[in-house]
Every structure is written in structure tokens, then in C-alpha cells.
Amino acid sequence: MIKVERLAKTFGTTKAVNGISFGVNTGENLVLLGTSGCGKTTTLKMLNRLVEPDSGTITINGKNIVHQPRELLRRDIGYVLQNNGLFPHYTVAENIAIVPNLLKWDKARTQRRINELLEKLHLSKEHLNVYPNELSGGQQQRVGLARALAADPPLLLMDEPFGALDNVTRSKIHADFLALDELKRKTIIMVTHDVNEAFELADRVALMDNGQIEQIGTPAELLFNPVNDFVKDFLKSQQLQLEFSTIRLDDIWEHLPDSGKKINSSLLAGRLSVWEALEHFKFYQKETINILNQQNKEVKSISFDQLMNAFSQYKTLQPHE
Template sequence: MLSLKNITKKFDGRLAVDGISFEVETGETLVLLGTSGCGKTTTLRMINRLEEPDSGDILLDGKSVKDFDVQELRRGMGYVLQNHGLFPHYTVAENIATVPNLMNWDKKKILNEMESLFEKLNLDPTIRDKFPEQLSGGQKQRVGLARALITQPAVLLMDEPFGALDSITRISIRKELKGLADFQEKTIVMVTHDVQEAFDMADRICVMDQGRIMQLGTPESLLFDSSNAFVKQFLKDQRLQLELKTVKIDELKSVLPVEWYMNSGFKSGQSVWEVLEDSLASGDATIPDPGMLMKGFFSFKK
């Protein structure tokens, strides 16, 4: 478990991070969400000690990060940067092998792990000997992920990991990652300013503004249980879509007619959004009455 306890950080006399505390359970994904300059990257960089806090403490499984050897601490934490952060003069294989080489892994083990990551991350193995500038944005980002994952760190820190990608590539990498067992087991802190991405990836979301936490909770609680004007305003433009994605069809049982349930062919666990999407994609009326579904959704919200 990762705990931040009342962390502050000033740059040139100005507070960039102002009393942040949160805990991330083992295996949980916490997303830091907020507009530019609110202190997301600084918070993340204090976890792996690329910045030192002015006050407060950060504990990893009960031990202060200050008490770790800094290199050892960073090896236990994968770090994915917005613009991939690959070394331009290293090939793909050399980039991915950087930390394993520092840890004196034998060549065979490095090659095996690399091969398996290429497969999991949908990377074409022929790019191994290419340099970063010869890759597409999506490939570079996948290589950055492979580099962070190869030593199987328990903690993964990701700073806008999909920020430089087009929306289609971004959504498909997100889906792939979420499906990976390696990924699901990790304790993850991810930074984004993209509301949809936060809702898509997070177990819990920490909304930040001017170095402070405005609200921290599950996606559901941010949407349906927020007395916070800042958070409401922040989610305003995308609220309907977020709600449709967050509410599960099973939750509407009490507000939809029994016939609708019998005839509509949805899968338990699907969000209302997914049911609507399936219906559109199939082109036929798998939903007997989408209007009734929406009516049910709005009466559920009341």
C-alpha cells in the first residue's frame, strides 16, 4: 500500500502541492485528475523521489520512501512518461533492457521477458532494432510501457501515458492494458486531465485544483454523491455520457418493465452506455425500446 501523508511542495515560494493525503491499496488504480498546473506531476514525482516534499511523508508498505535507497525505490516503481521518455540513441530493445541490465539479468531472461511483453502489448517484434524516432506515437508509448513493466514492479506511476496519442489509439491501448493480468495486480497512480480516461481507468479518482484535493472517491461517488461545486463544474460537459457509462443495466431493474428485461438481450454487468452501443452496432432492435431504457435511466437518477 502507498500512503501520502499531508504532502506539500513549494517552487519559488509558491505552493505547487498543498497538503495532499491519500492511500492507494495494493492492486488499486488511483487517477489524479485536474487541469494544467494543479500539481499532478509534482505529486507523482514525489512518490519516486524525483522531487522531495517540503513537508509530509510518503510510505510504501509502511516504510518511508526516504528510508529506501533511491535507486532501489525507483526500480520497484515503473514510471511511464507522457512523451514516452525513451532514450533517442538506444534501440527499442536497449531501451526496454535498461533496468534489467542494471540489475544484471542474464541475456536470455531479458529476451524472454521482452518477447512476452511484445506479444501482450501488441508490438511487432521486428521493431526491436529500430530507434524511437522510427516508431509511430502508439508504438513509442507501448515501448515505454514495456520498459516500465519488464521488471514487474509492484507499483506503476503513469503521467499522462496516452496524452500524445490520437483518441482511437488511446482507447485501444487503454482496453489492452486493462485486460492484462500484470496490470490488474499492480498498485497504480495515473495522472490525466482527460475526464473520460479517468473514469475508464480508475478504481478511485482524486480531483485536484491548485495543489489541493477537491474530492477523492469512486467514479460513482464523484457523479452521484458530490456536494462539491468545483467537481460538478469539472464534470459538467460530459456528465450524461459518464453517467450512462457508470450506471449498470442491472441497477435499472426496479425501474424498467419486466417485458423490457425479458426481451432486450443485454448482458448482466453491462453499462447502460454499452447496451445502447450494442444496439446501434447490431443495427436491429435488440433493445425493444431504447426510449424506455432512457426513461428508466432518468427515473433511476431521481
């Protein structure tokens, strides 16, 4: 859907973005990860022409974006900011309706869309006529996301969207983000400096440094096949935690023994991470948990030790081991 070629931007003597190239598939969530000043936000802003590149090309659905009027380009791109960017003198309903109003939707259609998004994002209709400063940080961010989604754009750009939230609120919104059908139909490019957030939400991660992409790939590829010392060192301090959250039960399925009596409890889906399975042990303190392989419908009942053994066996088969 998106193709970026040799993109460059200089501010004064600083090369903010230094000739990067990458592509993003339709329906993919690509996260631009890196420390402050690495060029990730500048890259994001060039995609909707908030910043104009010095050189290089960006095409969206085969069309060069410089050949389109900015205002028309942006109507097909949702944009979510770290501090939500809501207009303080507009109510929640007025904020969400901004793009539909620009597109001259009728009032009934706009209201249906607002109500639909409120329900999907777990906001009450009582919030419609309040102002942003009357909402919590998490509620404001949900309204900002609703505004970006209001006209159902195919592409969503998110610049540190959860960076201003406390850890508990951020964790809840992450879960909602992954579960929201509305977002599963979007192509998303997100900027973050939070490694755990990137690995939790991304289909692929582009790790940037000094205006360049050091490596782009799935979270597992960055963890187990780092292309250089920068990538390895960047992830080193959180390596084990990232492995727990990146490796899925499906990944280690062949290493899980089928033993133990199956307990009467809900099944854990194989798409869950090892970390989520460990939390189930932690919170429910069961001797075994049941895991469902959704492809062959097989169920295995495993203990904590068996889960950890399978995790270790999987890791030993990875190239970096």
C-alpha cells in the same frame, strides 16, 4: 499499499502541493485529475522522489520512502511518461531491457520477458531491432509501457501516458489497458487532465485544484455526490456523457424488465457501461440486446427504450437528483 500524509511542496511563492493526504489500496487504480498547475504531476513525482517534498510523509508497504536509496526505490516502481521517454539511440529491445539489465537478469530471462510483453501489448517481434522514431505514436507508448513493466514492479506511476495520442489510438490503448491482465495485478497511480479518461480507467479519482484534493472517490461518487461547487462545476459540462460511461448495466439491473424474445447473439456482460450498450445498438441496429448478469447467470433481453428507462430510474434514486 501507499499512504500519503500532509504532503506539501512549494516552488518559490507557489504552493504546488498544499498538505494533501490520501491512501491507495493494493491493486487499485487511482487517477489524479485536474487542470494544468493543480499539483497532480508534482504529487506523482514525489512518490518516486523525482521531486523531494518540503514536508509530509509517503510510505509504501509500510516503509517511509526517504529511508530508501532512490535507485532502489525506483526499481520497484514502473514509470510511464506522456512522451514515452524512450532513449532514441536504443532499439525497442534495448529500451525494454533497461531495468532487467540493471537488476542483472540473464539474457534468456530478459528475452523471455520482452517477448511476453510484446505479445501482451500487441507489438510484433519485428519491432525489436528498430528505433523509437521508426514507430507510430501508439507503438512508442506501448514500448514505454513495456519498459515500465519489464521487471514486474508492483507499483506503476503514469504521467499523462496517453496525452500525446490521437483520439482513435487513445481509445484503442484504453481498451487494451483495461483488458491487460498484467495491469490488473498492479497498483497504479495515473495523472491526467482528461475527465473522460479518468472516469473510464479509474477505480477512484482524486480531483485536485490549487495544490489540494477537492474530492477523492469513485467516479459515481464524484458525479452523484459532489462535495462542493468546484467538483460540480468541473464535471458539469460532461455530466451526461460521464453518467453514461460510469453507470454499469449491473447497476441498473433491477430496473431492466425481462421482456422480448432472446436473440441469437453474443451476450453483453453486466460489467459493461450503459454507453457501451448504446454503442451496440448503434453499430448493430438490433431491436433488442441480451445482457448477462454474471452473478446469478440471468439473461435479460431489452430494447433501446427499456435501457434508457432503466438508466433514468437509476438516476432518480441518486442523492443529487
